[in-house]
Amino acid sequence: MKRLLSILLCFVSLSVFANEPATEGAKGEGFNPGEMILEHIGDSHEWHLATLGAGEHATHVSLPLPIIAYQPGAGLSTFSGGKLAHGQSYNGLKLEHDKLVALDGSKVYDFSITKNTASLLISAVLMLLVFTTVARGYSRNQGRAPKGVQSFFEPVIIFIRDEVAKKNIGPKYERYMPYLLTAFFFIWFNNLLGLMPGAANLSGNIAVTMVLAVMTLVITLASSNKYYWAHIFATPGVPKPLLPIMIIVEFLGIFTKPFSLMIRLFANITAGHIVVLSFISLVFIFKSWAVAPVTIAFGLFINILELLVAILQAFIFTLLTAMYIGGAVEDHHDADMQMGYDDGSPSTHVAH
Amino acid sequence: MLPAFLSPELGLIFWQLVIFLLVLFLLGKFAWKPILLALKEREDNIEGALRMADQAKVEMQQLKAGNEKLLTDARLERDRMMQEATVMANQHREAEKARATAEANTIIQQAREAIQQEKNLALAEVKNTAAKLSVDIAERILRRELADPTAQTQLVDSYLKDVKLN
Numbered sequence: 077m078k079r080l081l082s083i084l085l086c087f088v089s090l091s092v093f094a095n096e097p098a099t100e101g102a103k104g105e106g107f108n109p110g111e112m113i114l115e116h117i118g119d120s121h122e123w124h125l126a127t128l129g130a131g132e133h134a135t136h137v138s139l140p141l142p143i144i145a146y147q148p149g150a151g152l153s154t155f156s157g158g159k160l161a162h163g164q165s166y167n168g169l170k171l172e173h174d175k176l177v178a179l180d181g182s183k184v185y186d187f188s189i190t191k192n193t194a195s196l197l198i199s200a201v202l203m204l205l206v207f208t209t210v211a212r213g214y215s216r217n218q219g220r221a222p223k224g225v226q227s228f229f230e231p232v233i234i235f236i237r238d239e240v241a242k243k244n245i246g247p248k249y250e251r252y253m254p255y256l257l258t259a260f261f262f263i264w265f266n267n268l269l270g271l272m273p274g275a276a277n278l279s280g281n282i283a284v285t286m287v288l289a290v291m292t293l294v295i296t297l298a299s300s301n302k303y304y305w306a307h308i309f310a311t312p313g314v315p316k317p318l319l320p321i322m323i324i325v326e327f328l329g330i331f332t333k334p335f336s337l338m339i340r341l342f343a344n345i346t347a348g349h350i351v352v353l354s355f356i357s358l359v360f361i362f363k364s365w366a367v368a369p370v371t372i373a374f375g376l377f378i379n380i381l382e383l384l385v386a387i388l389q390a391f392i393f394t395l396l397t398a399m400y401i402g403g404a405v406e407d408h409h410d411a412d413m414q415m416g417y418d419d420g421s422p423s424t425h426v427a428h
Numbered sequence: 429m430l431p432a433f434l435s436p437e438l439g440l441i442f443w444q445l446v447i448f449l450l451v452l453f454l455l456g457k458f459a460w461k462p463i464l465l466a467l468k469e470r471e472d473n474i475e476g477a478l479r480m481a482d483q484a485k486v487e488m489q490q491l492k493a494g495n496e497k498l499l500t501d502a503r504l505e506r507d508r509m510m511q512e513a514t515v516m517a518n519q520h521r522e523a524e525k526a527r528a529t530a531e532a533n534t535i536i537q538q539a540r541e542a543i544q545q546e547k548n549l550a551l552a553e554v555k556n557t558a559a560k561l562s563v564d565i566a567e568r569i570l571r572r573e574l575a576d577p578t579a580q581t582q583l584v585d586s587y588l589k590d591v592k593l594n
Contacts, residue, residue: 114431114432114433117433118432118433119437119440144439173432174432175432185438185439186437186438186439187438187439187442187443188439189443190437190439190440192440193439193440193443196440196443196444196447197447200447200448200450200451203451203455204451204454204455204458204459207455207458207459207460207463208458208459210459210463211458211459211462211463214462214463214466214467215462215466218466219473230467233463233464233467234467237464237467250464253460253464254452254455254456254460254461255452257455257460258448258451258452258455258456258460262448262451281433281436281440282433282434282435282436283436283437283440283441283444284440284444286436286441287441287444287445287448288444288448291448346433
C-alpha cells in the first residue's frame, strides 16, 4: 500500500513541476521574470540581499563570499569574491554569468564557497546545534519526560524509526538509522531554510540532490545480499525467454531508483520556488498595485503549501531510501513479488 | 547544453559530499546514538514497568483469591466445629442426665430397702418386747398367787403403770 502511495505521490508531485508557468514568454522591458527566477533558484558567488534603486544607479547590497579556485597550472587560489564584483578580474579569473572562468581560457575547478555552500554550512551548524541539544536533553532529563526542543523532535525521530526504518528495512534497521535521520532532517531543514526570504535554494539544487541520491545508491549496493542480485539477474516467476529483457530492466532499475530520488527532490523544491517567484513577478509584469492582493493570496498559499512539501519531500526521500535498502537486505526474495503489501505474509506466486 | 540550474556544479558536489558526511558522522556519534539509545532504554523501561504491573496484578488477584479461600475455609471450619461442639454438648448432657437419673433411682431404691429393713427390725422388736412383757406380766401374776381379786386388779394396774408404752 505504502509503495503504491509513494508512486502516486511522485506522480502528483511531478505534475506540479509540469505545471510550472512558462517563464520564458513574459519579457518586459527592463524586467525579465524568467531571468530573475533562474537567478534566484540558481547558485551565486555572492549572497545578494537587496537592490536599492533601479537601472544604472542601483545599489546592490550583497555579501561577498570566498572564492576557492583550483587551476591545474597555477594551483589553488583563495580570495574574496568581492574582488570579482561587477565583471572585474582578479588573479587571472573572472565571473562570466556567475561562472568562474580563467582569462586565458584554461580549465578552472571552482570550489568556491558559493551561496549554496554557505547555506549548506549554516544548515550543517544549525543541525549540529539542534540535535546535540536534543541529545543533551536525553542525558539531562534522564528518567523524566522530554522537554522543549527534545519533545518537539522526539515524535519525528520515533516516526522515522518506527514507520520508515522498522517497517521497510526490517530487523536490520538500526544500522541505517543515522543515515535516514540525517537525510530526513537535512532535507527538511534545508527545504525550510530555502523558503526564507533571501535564502539559497539548496535542496532544490541538483548537485545536492545528486549527492544524496548517490549516497542512497551506495548504501543500497553496499548492503545488498544475494537475494537482491538474484532478483535482478534471475527475476523469479519470469519465463526464460523474457529474462534478457528483464535483466536489462531490473539492472537499469538499480540506477533509475536513485535517479528518481534526485529528480523528485530537485524538481519539487525548485518548482515551488519558481511558482512563488512567478506570483511575485506578476506585480512587476503588470506594474500595478491592483494585482497585489492576488499575488499575496496566491504567494501565501503556495508558500504554506511549500511548508507542507518541505516535510513531505523529506519524508518521501527517506521512505524511498528505506524501501530501497529494505529491498537490498531482505532475506527471502518471495516478498519482492508482492507489490503493495508489506506485512511479510508469504506470497502465492508460482515456484520457479 | 543543459540550463545552469540543471547541471550539477563540481564545487557544490564536493562541499555537499564533505559537509553531509561530516554532519552524518558528527550527528551519528553525538546525537543519533545517544538519542536512539535513550529512547530504546525508556521504551524498555516502560515495557518492563508494564509487565511488572501486570504481574503484580496477577499476583494480587492470586493473593486475593487465596485470602478468600482461606476465609471461606475458616468459616466452614468454624461452622463444622460449632456443630460438632453442639452435638458433643448435647450428647454429654444426655449422658449426664441419664447417669444422674440412674444414680437417683439407685439411691431411692437403696433408701427404700433400708427403710423396709428398719421397719421390719422395728416391728420385730415391738413383737419381741410385747411378747416379753406379756410373759413377764404373766409370770409375775403367777408368782404371787393371787387370792384377792382386788389385789389382782391392783397389781395389774400397777404393772400397767410400769409398762407405759414408751
